[in-house]
Amino acid sequence: EREALPPYQLLTFTGQKITSGVQLNWVASNAGTYTGFVLEKEGADNTFSPIYTTQSNNSSKYGFVDNNPVIGNNIYRLAQN
Secondary structure (H helix, E strand, O other): OOOOOOOOEEEEEEEEEEOOEEEEEEEEEOOOOOOEEEEEEEOOOOOEEEEEEEEOOOOOEEEEEEOOOOOOOOOEEEEEO
């Protein structure tokens, strides 16, 4: 019998304007090393495209800087795979 994995939780997902772009940070609980994250950004055509992918590494904190923000609203989403 396989042991059940602990329940994964995304605790926070934040974005903040910085000099070089937009700093995106997220905190996950129980991601272990079995969860992948795909950070996506909405384009002018209202579709989302991946801009960063990472594998969980037993850390709870992750981050990425979008060095190419657009003028106006920048909309991001985080997918788990």
